[in-house]
Amino acid sequence: MARAARGNRRALSCARVRHSSEGIVRLVNILAIIFWFIVIIGVLTLVHELGHFIAARAFGVRVTEFMIGMPGPNIGFERNGCRYGVTCIPLGGYNRIAGMEGDVENPNLAKVLAYVYRHGTADVSHVALGCDLDAESAELALVILDGWGSIIAPKKHGPDDVYSAPARDGFELGQAREVDDPQALLDEERSHTYRALSFPKRLVTLFAGPFMNVLLAFILLIVIFCGIGLTVASTTLGDVVEGSPAQEAGLQAGDTIVAIDGTDVPDWQTLSTVIAGLAPGEAIDVAYERNGQTTSTTLIVGMDENGSPRLGIYAGQEQYRLPVLEALGASWEYLVLTVQGYLNLFNPATAGETLSQSTSVVGIAVMSERAASAGIVPLLFIIAIVSLSLAVVNLLPLPPLDGGRILIEVIQRVTHRAVPARVVNVITFIVIALLLVLFVFLLRQDIVNFFLKG
Structure with missing residues (x-):
C-alpha cells in the first residue's frame, strides 16, 4: 500500500510538471505571436506613414509628428520641427501633417497668431481677451495653429495652457517679435500646410x-x-516506395522522369496529370534520365486503396527563380x-x-x-x-x-x-x-x- 501511495504521488508530481511545461510552452507561443504581430504591423505602418511623410515634406508641408503607435504618451526626439517617436501603444501609426483639419479656414487665425508672436507666450484667457474672442474660439484657433506648427502647444494641457512662438528665424522659443502684417504672417504660415497644396x-x-x-x-x-526562388515539385524523384511498381521497374531516387509512353513530362504537374489518366495493371514505357544518360523501362501501374493508379514515387524539390518581368x-x-x-x-x-x-x-x-x-x-x-x-x-x-x-x-x-x-x-x-x-x-x-x- 505504501509503495502504491508513493507511486501515486510520483505520478501526480509528473502530471504537475507536465502541465507546468505545457503552460510555459503556451505562454511562449502567445508571446511569439504578439512579438511578430507588433514587428510586422510596425514595419508596414512605418512604411505607410513614411509615404505620406515624404510626399508632404517634398511639397514643403510641415509635418510636426511622425509616430509609430496610437496617439498618446511617447518617447522620441525632435528634429527640424518634427517629433519622431513611438507611443505607449505601438499599434498603427500616424503623421501630424499641418493643415489637414478640413472645413472652411478658421477666421480668427491671423489675429491669434499675431497676438502670440507679439507676446512670445500666451494662454487661452489672454488670447481671448486680447483678440476679443470667447475662450472656446480662442482655444480652437490656438489648437489649429499648433497643428500647423505655427505655434508650440504646452506639453501638458490644463486651464493655464501657455502657447509659445516657435524658435525660428533667429528667435528663441517663446521670444516676442514684431508683426507688421498679421494676414501676411498667416499667409506665410499657410504656405507650409496641406491647405496650400494644389489638388x-x-x-x-x-x-x-x-x-x-x-x-x-x-x-x-x-x-x-x-x-x-520558389521551392517547387520536380520530376527528379525524391523517393521511391519500397516494393512499389516504380521500384520493381528499376527506378531510384534521383532519377528524372522524362516521358511516359512518349508523352513529355517537363514538370510534376504534367506528370501527375498523365499518371491520373493511367489504368491500374496497364504496362507503360517510362523514359528517365540517370547520371546524364536517358534510358527507359517498362512499368506495370499499381493501384492504391482508393482504386486510383499508383506508381509509388515522390517528387523531389528544386528552387525555381522567375525572370524579373x-x-x-x-x-x-x-x-x-x-x-x-x-x-x-x-x-x-x-x-x-x-x-x-x-x-x-x-x-x-x-x-x-x-x-x-x-x-x-x-x-x-x-x-x-x-x-x-x-x-x-x-x-x-x-x-x-x-x-x-x-x-x-x-x-x-x-x-x-x-x-x-x-x-x-x-x-x-x-x-x-x-x-x-x-x-x-x-x-x-x-x-x-x-x-x-x-
Missing part, C-alpha cells in the same frame, strides 16, 4: 501611403520570386486578387464567402508567427500579402481612411465647396462603428478557427 499634390500626398505599401510588397515578392506579373496578380477580395465584400452574392475566408488582427498575428517559424520565405510572403491588404483597405472611399480623404478632395474639387467637418465626423463615426462590428465578427471567427479547433 494634384493633395492626391499625391494621400496616395503616397498606400503606394509605399504596394511598393514594399512588390519588392518583397520580387526578392522571393527572383532572388531566393514574370515576377512583376505575378506580383501584379496578387494585387489584383487583393482588390477583388475587398470588392467581393460589397457584393451580396460573395460577401458571406469572402467574410468566412477573412481574418482579423488576431488571425494575422497567428499567421505571422507561423510564417516566421517556417522560415524567411513564408515570413517575407506574409509581410508582402498583409502590405497589399493594408494598401487596398486604406484606399476604400470611407473616412477616416486615405480613400475617404481622397473622395472628399474630389467632391470639394467638383463642387468648389468644402465638405463640412460635422458631416465628415458623422460619416467617420458610422464607419468606425461598422468596422468595430466587423472586427468583433472576425475576431470570433479567428478564435474558433485558430484556438478552439486547434
Whole structure:
C-alpha cells in the first residue's frame, strides 16, 4: 500500500510538471505571436506613414509628428520641427501633417497668431481677451495653429495652457517679435500646410501611403520570386516506395522522369496529370534520365486503396527563380486578387464567402508567427500579402481612411465647396462603428478557427 501511495504521488508530481511545461510552452507561443504581430504591423505602418511623410515634406508641408503607435504618451526626439517617436501603444501609426483639419479656414487665425508672436507666450484667457474672442474660439484657433506648427502647444494641457512662438528665424522659443502684417504672417504660415497644396499634390500626398505599401510588397515578392526562388515539385524523384511498381521497374531516387509512353513530362504537374489518366495493371514505357544518360523501362501501374493508379514515387524539390518581368506579373496578380477580395465584400452574392475566408488582427498575428517559424520565405510572403491588404483597405472611399480623404478632395474639387467637418465626423463615426462590428465578427471567427479547433 505504501509503495502504491508513493507511486501515486510520483505520478501526480509528473502530471504537475507536465502541465507546468505545457503552460510555459503556451505562454511562449502567445508571446511569439504578439512579438511578430507588433514587428510586422510596425514595419508596414512605418512604411505607410513614411509615404505620406515624404510626399508632404517634398511639397514643403510641415509635418510636426511622425509616430509609430496610437496617439498618446511617447518617447522620441525632435528634429527640424518634427517629433519622431513611438507611443505607449505601438499599434498603427500616424503623421501630424499641418493643415489637414478640413472645413472652411478658421477666421480668427491671423489675429491669434499675431497676438502670440507679439507676446512670445500666451494662454487661452489672454488670447481671448486680447483678440476679443470667447475662450472656446480662442482655444480652437490656438489648437489649429499648433497643428500647423505655427505655434508650440504646452506639453501638458490644463486651464493655464501657455502657447509659445516657435524658435525660428533667429528667435528663441517663446521670444516676442514684431508683426507688421498679421494676414501676411498667416499667409506665410499657410504656405507650409496641406491647405496650400494644389489638388494634384493633395492626391499625391494621400496616395503616397498606400503606394509605399504596394511598393514594399512588390519588392518583397520580387526578392522571393527572383532572388531566393520558389521551392517547387520536380520530376527528379525524391523517393521511391519500397516494393512499389516504380521500384520493381528499376527506378531510384534521383532519377528524372522524362516521358511516359512518349508523352513529355517537363514538370510534376504534367506528370501527375498523365499518371491520373493511367489504368491500374496497364504496362507503360517510362523514359528517365540517370547520371546524364536517358534510358527507359517498362512499368506495370499499381493501384492504391482508393482504386486510383499508383506508381509509388515522390517528387523531389528544386528552387525555381522567375525572370524579373514574370515576377512583376505575378506580383501584379496578387494585387489584383487583393482588390477583388475587398470588392467581393460589397457584393451580396460573395460577401458571406469572402467574410468566412477573412481574418482579423488576431488571425494575422497567428499567421505571422507561423510564417516566421517556417522560415524567411513564408515570413517575407506574409509581410508582402498583409502590405497589399493594408494598401487596398486604406484606399476604400470611407473616412477616416486615405480613400475617404481622397473622395472628399474630389467632391470639394467638383463642387468648389468644402465638405463640412460635422458631416465628415458623422460619416467617420458610422464607419468606425461598422468596422468595430466587423472586427468583433472576425475576431470570433479567428478564435474558433485558430484556438478552439486547434
